Amino acid sequence: MPIQVARHLRREITEGRLSGSMPGVHTLAAELGVHRATVDAALRALEKQGFLIPQGVGRRRLIRLPEDSRAKIRLRVGIMLYDPQDKDLPFMIDLRHRLLEAGHAPHFAKRTLSELSFDPERLAPVVKKSETDAWIVLAGSREVLSWFAERTIPVFAIFGGMLRLPVAGGGPAKALAFRQLTRRLLELGHQRIVLLSDSPASHEEPGLLAGAILDELAKAGIATGPYNVPGWDGSPDGVRQTLDRLFAATPPTALLIDGVLPFATAQQHLSRHGIHAPQDVSLICADPDPLFEWNQPTVAHVGWDIAPLIRRAIRWADNVAQGKPDKRKILPQAKFVDGGTVGPAPR
The missing domain is CATH 3.40.50.2300 (Response regulator)
Structure with a gap:
């Protein structure tokens, strides 16, 4: 058994999932579901193989890659x-x-x-x-x-x-998609359009994406302000609290929510309060998710192809490994994908 544990930990080290210092015996035993003695024997084996450097009683072992492993x-x-x-x-x-x-x-x-x-x-x-x-x-x-x-x-x-x-x-170039979805909402009679993001710029100095929405609203003669980009603290409770504040006074007729998880939280919270899309409020997610096509109604969202970005990241890593400078960016164009969560503004 110690051999299997040592082999597992060695693989975690060589593949980079473990670095810096090795967790303690008690922690590893709990994570791996084995006896502490087994973990201790495995760690001692890794010391002999040169993957761990002991630091004395009560101190974590340092992780290092032997030269023959590092070259791989x-x-x-x-x-x-x-x-x-x-x-x-x-x-x-x-x-x-x-x-x-x-x-x-x-x-x-x-x-x-x-x-x-x-x-x-x-x-x-x-x-x-x-x-x-x-x-x-x-x-x-x-x-x-x-x-x-x-x-x-x-x-x-x-x-x-x-x-x-x-x-x-x-990363996706979303500004055009944000303009497209804002125009679509305006065509459907929406005026109280809100972008819910955990990192929005202020209304006085709007970011590129928030600015695209505010600009389209201004072109339509609709006054804008902090109401349209309220922001939140990034937590699930923050989403719920922000929604409660919005719907307590002047309920938005359309919500654009940045992130799949915040979108799911918002959709669930609104539903619990009897607020449903699209009859009560139009909901749009600023990111794609494969499950959106399976939803009923289907979820309107901003979509893009992630594959080119992953290929670019791998090419960058290959270039860096070869000592080639690489600071190129790739910005695939996003598009607005209409769905069943968007409808006419409620009267």
Whole structure:
């Protein structure tokens, strides 16, 4: 049994899922469902093989790759997620598998951006302690990506505030789709249109996407303000509280919600209060999800093809591994996909 545990942990190390320091015996025994003695024997075996460096009683062993193992890995790629659950996103699973197939060693950072409050000062020690050759950052704020851009370590930004920064990356160009969906809502008689996003710019200095909606509303002669981009704190409770505030006074007739999980939370919360789409409010998700076609009614959303972005990330990793500078971005065009959750403005 110790041999199997050692083999499993060695694979986790060589593929980059374990780095820095090895979790303690008690933690590993609980995670793997084996006796502590078995884990202890496996760790001692890894010490002899050169994968672990003991630090004394009560201190975690350091993880390192022996030179013969290190040569087999082209690039150690750290993945900095937005939220912990993002590791289960289908495209993230696909990206990780594609990196492994290309001979790289991807691993998730021990903390996510949301857990670090998007604070570069808190981010710095996490990056410093990680044995990583390059980083992929998911939905990083402009401040976070600017911090990465100032370092020598290569970075690839997936979504987030990457525009006009000297980093490689990619994400859908949504501005045109936002204009399309706003015009569609205006045609259906909607005037109280709200963008619910956890990182909106203020009304005084709107971001590109919020600005697209506000601009179309202004062209239609509709006054805009903070009501149209209220924002929230990024939590499920924040979604529910924001919705309660919106519908308590001047209920929106249409809601554009940024993110699949916030959309599901909002749809469920509104339904519990007897508010349904599209008869009471039109609902649009700013991101795609394969399940939307299976919903009844089908969900209106902003869609794009993620495949080119994944291919670009793999090409970037290959270039970095070969020592080639690569800061090119790819911005696939998104489109508005109408669905059953959009209807005429309620009277």
